Amino acid sequence: MSEMGRVSIWMRPEQAQRSGPGRRPGYSRAQITATAIRIADAEGLDATTMRRIGQELGTGAMSLYRYVPRRDDLIDLMVDAVAGEIEVPDRPSGDWRADLSLVAHQTRAAGLRHPWQVTLARRPTLGPHSLRVYDFALGALDGFGLHIDAMTTLSSMVGNYVDSAVRDEIGWLEHARHTGMDRGQWMAEYVGPYVGQVVASGKYPMFIRNIREGRLSHQPPDERFQYGLDHVLNAIAAVLPAPPTRKASDAGRPTAPDAC
Amino acid sequence: MSEMGRVSIWMRPEQAQRSGPGRRPGYSRAQITATAIRIADAEGLDATTMRRIGQELGTGAMSLYRYVPRRDDLIDLMVDAVAGEIEVPDRPSGDWRADLSLVAHQTRAAGLRHPWQVTLARRPTLGPHSLRVYDFALGALDGFGLHIDAMTTLSSMVGNYVDSAVRDEIGWLEHARHTGMDRGQWMAEYVGPYVGQVVASGKYPMFIRNIREGRLSHQPPDERFQYGLDHVLNAIAAVLPAPPTRKASDAGRPTAPDAC
DNA sequence: TCCAATCGCGTACGTCGTACTCGAAATGAA
DNA sequence: TTCATTTCGAGTACGACGTACGCGATTGGA
Numbered sequence: 001m002s003e004m005g006r007v008s009i010w011m012r013p014e015q016a017q018r019s020g021p022g023r024r025p026g027y028s029r030a031q032i033t034a035t036a037i038r039i040a041d042a043e044g045l046d047a048t049t050m051r052r053i054g055q056e057l058g059t060g061a062m063s064l065y066r067y068v069p070r071r072d073d074l075i076d077l078m079v080d081a082v083a084g085e086i087e088v089p090d091r092p093s094g095d096w097r098a099d100l101s102l103v104a105h106q107t108r109a110a111g112l113r114h115p116w117q118v119t120l121a122r123r124p125t126l127g128p129h130s131l132r133v134y135d136f137a138l139g140a141l142d143g144f145g146l147h148i149d150a151m152t153t154l155s156s157m158v159g160n161y162v163d164s165a166v167r168d169e170i171g172w173l174e175h176a177r178h179t180g181m182d183r184g185q186w187m188a189e190y191v192g193p194y195v196g197q198v199v200a201s202g203k204y205p206m207f208i209r210n211i212r213e214g215r216l217s218h219q220p221p222d223e224r225f226q227y228g229l230d231h232v233l234n235a236i237a238a239v240l241p242a243p244p245t246r247k248a249s250d251a252g253r254p255t256a257p258d259a260c
Numbered sequence: 261m262s263e264m265g266r267v268s269i270w271m272r273p274e275q276a277q278r279s280g281p282g283r284r285p286g287y288s289r290a291q292i293t294a295t296a297i298r299i300a301d302a303e304g305l306d307a308t309t310m311r312r313i314g315q316e317l318g319t320g321a322m323s324l325y326r327y328v329p330r331r332d333d334l335i336d337l338m339v340d341a342v343a344g345e346i347e348v349p350d351r352p353s354g355d356w357r358a359d360l361s362l363v364a365h366q367t368r369a370a371g372l373r374h375p376w377q378v379t380l381a382r383r384p385t386l387g388p389h390s391l392r393v394y395d396f397a398l399g400a401l402d403g404f405g406l407h408i409d410a411m412t413t414l415s416s417m418v419g420n421y422v423d424s425a426v427r428d429e430i431g432w433l434e435h436a437r438h439t440g441m442d443r444g445q446w447m448a449e450y451v452g453p454y455v456g457q458v459v460a461s462g463k464y465p466m467f468i469r470n471i472r473e474g475r476l477s478h479q480p481p482d483e484r485f486q487y488g489l490d491h492v493l494n495a496i497a498a499v500l501p502a503p504p505t506r507k508a509s510d511a512g513r514p515t516a517p518d519a520c
Numbered sequence: 521t522c523c524a525a526t527c528g529c530g531t532a533c534g535t536c537g538t539a540c541t542c543g544a545a546a547t548g549a550a
Numbered sequence: 551t552t553c554a555t556t557t558c559g560a561g562t563a564c565g566a567c568g569t570a571c572g573c574g575a576t577t578g579g580a
Contacts, residue, residue, distance in 0.1 A: 152476065
């Protein structure tokens with residue numbers, strides 16, 4: 001029994017309705033995962049302890065281990081459940097820019113609904129929902145004659161941008177939860193004086209220019225996100241060859257140099 | 261005294277040699293940070309406990325709190341110390357592509373030397389060394405007439421790529437430390453059978469193509485990193501206007517769009 | 521010399537994940 | 551219906567963790 005969890009959680013599917021002797025399970029992975037996500041959304045991942053989840057379900061901590069080998073595996077399940085909220089069509093539409101834009105916005109929305117998610121740094125989740133999103137994003141760049149490696153690289157540029165942007169957007173949240181100060185306090189008390197001191201020091205000229213001339217951080221989050229996303233998609237469009245078979249709508253950003 | 265650490269660690273510099281009564285400190289922030297980094301390099305961040313650091317220094321855990329308000333702040337110090345290993349010139353060279361490439365490779369090297377670093381998901385570190393690197397990378401894109409916001413966005417595309425690439429490169433390391441299995445075991449036992457099962461299922465066509473046709477994951481890490489970096493830099497080059505004042509050497513547009 | 525400030529650090533508290541264990545419950549076979 | 555078999559629920563316990571608190575030892579200035 002102490003050999004549990006020596007293998008990927010995705011290889012240990014929950015046994016569906018068993019037939020045979022023995023008591024029937026009173027809970028389920030989906031129920032436990034949903035409860036854990038609810039707690040993490042409201043109070044952060046640190047508050048999402050096994051005891052707390054059990055308490056929320058009206059049971060003890062150890063009961064959960066009948067359904068999940070380890071807390072880390074439960075977090076894998078949580079991440080994939082969040083990926084399940086990302087709504088993408090079954091198949092790319094043919095407009096790669098619209099498709100990647102859709103994935104980006106959906107992923108951002110899911111990230112904002114579940115702020116704890118971006119605080120994680122883990123190996124990529126291989127759960128079914130994550131794979132579905134991955135497949136859609138990669139498929140959007142299919143049909144240009146690119147090598148699969150090039151498609152992966154370009155597609156992940158969008159993914160990397162979204163991750164980074166969402167992390168910036170809510171990065172202060174976890175910190176706020178730890179210290180109990182909201183964003184205003186954080187700016188004013190925690191880093192504000194330090195930033196002022198750095199600016200006054202005269203070192204780091206680009207950092208200072210960013211503080212002085214940068215408008216991005218003063219814009220509404222939606223516009224800020226779109227601004228960066230447009231830059232990334234423009235850069236991709238600029239290296240994307242013209243689609244060979246597909247009719248060139250405004251999708252492919254014509255006259256692009258070849259990239260591979 | 262319990263008000264300690266309610267403000268950024270960078271606003272609480274270590275008091276240099278104090279003059280006045282009282283015992284002289286026997287340790288230093290730099291010494292504690294270096295010790296913590298050494299432990300984290302060898303055994304991972306989880307093993308880098310306050311007790312362990314103290315033990316390595318021949319003292320107790322609580323002694324460290326004379327120098328560092330909280331463990332989180334010590335981690336900030338560690339991150340900035342790693343940034344201090346990134347060697348960049350005082351000022352960009354004028355060849356933006358060479359400059360960004362330098363930062364990318366140096367950052368990767370530092371990340372590989374300190375694998376724990378990429379497992380962190382934190383607000384950006386504002387320490388002096390981090391700011392220096394940030395300033396250099398941003399300055400490389402100066403002189404094209406771009407708005408500071410555009411420069412920030414493009415520069416961070418490189419940073420995001422490096423972060424993601426290094427994370428992929430050593431992502432299995434932390435996991436290996438937790439489970440005690442090396443990469444071979446991890447592939448063969450942990451996800452291997454699952455990946456085979458996914459491929460056999462026939463779903464996720466792009467994922468399958470990546471497994472079947474993708475050469476990237478079978479290449480040496482250095483080439484893999486360079487491949488992705490070239491794509492990112494090519495994409496940036498493709499949206500970069502011609503430099504107005506600077507003589508157009510091979511810097512702005514490398515005339516080598518195909519890197520595959 | 522003596523005072524006050526500072527350091528080193530032992531002790532202790534509340535928290536965590538989870539290994540172990542055993543009674544309770546649910547089934548199929550008799 | 552009865553009972554052996556199997557699984558579930560959950561209490562207890564262990565060894566970590568970060569760190570609050572407090573006290574004796576050390577030091578420079580008056």
